[in-house]
Amino acid sequence: MERIYLDHGATTPMHPLVIEKMTEIMATVFGNPSSIHQQGRQAHGLLEEARSKIANSLNANDHEIIFTSGGTESDNSAIMQTAHARVAEGKHIITSAVEHPAVLNTMKELVHQGFEVTYLPVNEAGGLTAESVAEVLREDTILVSLMSLNNETGVRFPIAEIGQLLAGHSAYFHTDAVQAFGLDELDVKALGVDFLSATAHKINGPKGIGFLYIRDGISLPALLHGGEQEEKRRPGTENLAGIQGFATAVEILTPVEKAKRLAAYEHFGLLIKEALTEAEIPFVINGGQGEKSPHILNLWLKGIPNDLLLMHLDLQGISLSIGSACTAGNVEPSHVLEAMYGKGHPSTKESLRVSFGLGNTVAEIELFIERLLEVVHRLGK
Structure with a gap:
């Protein structure tokens, strides 16, 4: 059957062109992008080429794209790093009741650590408004984390409007764009977000690779400790085949x-x-x-x-x-x-x-x- x-x-499913690109990389490029010899420089060049393609798709700067293992790590990194870095400024965080478990369970952990989380309700259409964010926004709010597009209903949140609302506030703004990236046109500057999470396997790319956009000028402690890869934000030797596969999937989605x-x-x-x-x-x-x-x-x-x-x-x-x-x-x-x-x-x-x-x-x-x-x-x- x-x-x-x-x-x-x-x-x-992975797009055939993605499989072709990844197979080519795995067969011909094995150098560590952090090494200074020829094989390392070759790998580094391909790494940065892929980063640039993904950054361009979001109207972001290349160095604002940090590769991760996927959407869950990206969500966790943005939320946990912000909470721990800004705890002296406040402990209040805003999210919604319909977020992905990668966000909701991270919030649950922060509540255990003494943070206060406001869960915005949604209406029967599954949506919410910028006004609903404004109603609960406080001076000690350090982070607002709202998905771009709901993974169960497909309902979009008004991220750009919320970004405008938060432009005059000190709170950082994170959006989980895992379901939106690759289908919706996303411009991080127009959206007014400080962080954006995405993953490759939702857009016919490989599993195990994603990225976190971190707006220029934001300094947060690394979630992991090790080498100096990814702007010293995410240590570990990069998954070059997966990253190239991700960039190929992005290129296909004109x-x-x-x-x-x-x-x-x-x-x-x-x-x-x-x-x-x-x-x-x-x-x-x-x-x-x-x-x-x-x-x-x-x-x-x-x-x-x-x-x-x-x-x-x-x-x-x-x-x-x-x-x-x-x-x-x-x-x-x-x-x-x-x-x-x-x-x-x-x-x-x-x-x-x-x-x-x-x-x-x-x-x-x-x-x-x-x-x-x-x-x-x-x-x-």
Whole structure:
């Protein structure tokens, strides 16, 4: 049975050109970028070439890009380093109730260490406003950390507006852009952020490589201790093949390519919604009333338990998920949907996340719809 992969919000298949580039690097370049001999200089040149490509995609300076092992490390670094460096100035941090576990669990640890965290609620559309940030902003607020785009609903937060709000405040501003990077046009200067986290495996690059943008002029202690790599901010020999693979994935996603993909995802979502409507299956698009990305479709199929639906679709060759992949093995209700609708709301146990990406076709979506309708009718009896 040929499987249909609709879980690109969790991770994505590597693009063939990325595999080709990484294979080339692994086969021909083995020098340490920190070494001064010829092989080292060759590796260093390729490292900085990749850094420049990624920086340009964000309108950042090259040295503002620090390579990490992925989004989780980038989120942890920005949050923990800021908290520990600025503790004398205050202990208040602002985030939202719908952040990724990489942020929420870091905040939980900081609360244990004596910091105070305000968790902004979201409305039923899954969004929040700059005004809601302003209402809880205090003189002792040292950090605001808000995601650019929610990984379960695809809802966007008004990061640029919040950046403008914080321009006159001393608090640092971090955004987890793991789901937004590569699809949305992101300009760190226009957004007004001090930190931005991203990872390669969400944009058809390799796993195990990400970056943290750190605005010029910010001085923070390193989270790790060792050598002087990455502007002395992140020690350890760089993963050159992964970094080159990341840069290749970024190069592929030109503005034209992004627009093409987003249009396709919009069409896929429309096909699914039209089919459900025609079949008279009660459903709601969670977050559908807000500003959102079309690559994520969070479906509340009323009266259908999502664990059973997920299992039956998996047996039918369809790969998708209930929520964040970082809660793998956890069948608890989605914290994102609980924040939107309240604990105990039926949507929290009757919703699925369908996420589109590279390789998906109209034919696949039509087959998915056919199998979805079949399973829903069977479970609904």
